[in-house]
Amino acid sequence: MPLYELIKELSESSGVAGFEGEVFDVVKRHLNGFVDELYSDGFGNLIAVKGKGKYKLLVAAHVDEIGLIVKHIDDNGFIRFAKLGGVPDHVLLGQRVKVHGVKGVVRGVIGCKAIHVMKEDERKQLVTYDKMFIDVGARSKREVEDLGVKLGSPITIEKELVMLGNGLVCGKSLDDRAGVAVLIEALKRASPRHKVYAVFTVQEEVGLRGATVVAYSVKPDVGLAIDTTIAGDHPEIAVHEAPVKVGFGPVILVADGRRDGLGGGLIAHPKVRQWLVNLAEDINIPYQLEVVEGGTTDAAAIQLSRQGVPAGVVSLPARYLHSFSEVVSLADAENLVKLLVKAFESDLPI
Incomplete structure (x- = not known):
């Protein structure tokens, strides 16, 4: 199935925080036969496991929408x-x-x-x-x-996903159904070198709740969050507020959090961040770096689990986040798939 069709099906599915069942039905159907294990935990997260390596990589993409x-x-x-x-x-x-x-x-x-x-x-x-x-x-x-x-x-x-010009798509809940689609496609393509726990988390939009509990139970060696981030390549926003652009590649996070000092967010582990940069350069895909004020991702919860987990974030640039008409690039999504496949098939930064 083309990536566009998968994003469309996920975008048009319904699943606010705490009521994600319809989205899980789509995820399960597309992963059937492509992973070694597929199960739900007590909180409601859907966990797909692929690979048999020594180390565990937890990759989270949240399925809930505002x-x-x-x-x-x-x-x-x-x-x-x-x-x-x-x-x-x-x-x-x-x-x-x-x-x-x-x-x-x-x-x-x-x-x-x-x-x-x-x-x-x-x-x-x-x-x-x-x-x-x-x-x-x-x-x-x-x-x-x-x-x-x-x-x-x-x-x-109620919104339909539609195509815009230059390979852009517009629809609701692309935060983070576009990330969910990317993770599904990467799992299908990859032959992991280590044990990948792809977790489709619940209740991210109301406090990173699913990621908090699953990181504790999985005990990962490295954690990643796949999400969307603020693209500022449109009128009425200054470049310094959001320098990321749609269509210029996936975004590798340096740090995020609240506006008053980046509290409550993530400072990406230097080894994880550099690992992602090296992988992107190895496969010759465009990427962007960012420090973002005003929000965070599941990785902020993953990093604090147990004794601590080295964690990072890779995101899709998205215009008009939380507007019910978000805009992302299919080219960015495809490049993020390629980056994740490379990550799954490479040594971890530990």
Whole structure:
């Protein structure tokens, strides 16, 4: 299957944090027959094992997407919601959604008061999510409940993955379904020199939870996270804020974390970082280096497991992260596949 088709299938699958089952069905189907073991741990992570070497390489790509969850249903059948993950308020209004009830998917739309009846000062303000609601066409709370929607039903945004120009694709949840697709494809192609634990982690968007528990149980010698990162090659962002560009190759992390000093993130282990750089140069693929403020990945949890794990990150540059219309390059994805295959088939930096 072409990488585009795999990314499309994963992107259009639904799986907010804590409700990733539909995505796992896709992952399992594509890995069947290509790995030595495939199992789930007690927390819900899906773990694929390939290779029989002496050392363990843990490679994590999270399957969960940002989204919403039903918080309240009013007497007139309108749904109030809470966020699951870092959802910006300004990207929600007017989005079509899928509410995943016990009887199946119920479609709706996120609404708010019409601009025509807003006061002048209201028109100038951002509409926050607590002033929004979901309309599923019901006339009462009972109608909504009869559809199978209950308190706690997960909600995803309904978006189709589409092709743009120059080999770019646009869709929801490319953070990190594009990384998941890359990891699946790398597992299919590689003949690992060591034991690769490819972990499709849950609940990354709400606190790196899946990676925290799986790193403890696997006891890896080296850890990697495969994720997306902020591309700043578009208007209204300064080059120094996000120098990474879409289409210029995978991104090897130097350090990440909060804006106030890179706390809570990862300073990539120097040996792991240099190992990735050397591998990229050995196979002659383009790559980028970055120090990113404002976020982190599963590797931040992996590095702190047990006595500590040397860890690094390789990412796909993505425009408009957490917008439900993220943009990545298929060429970058293919080059990241090649880099992972080379990593799986090479000695580890230990």
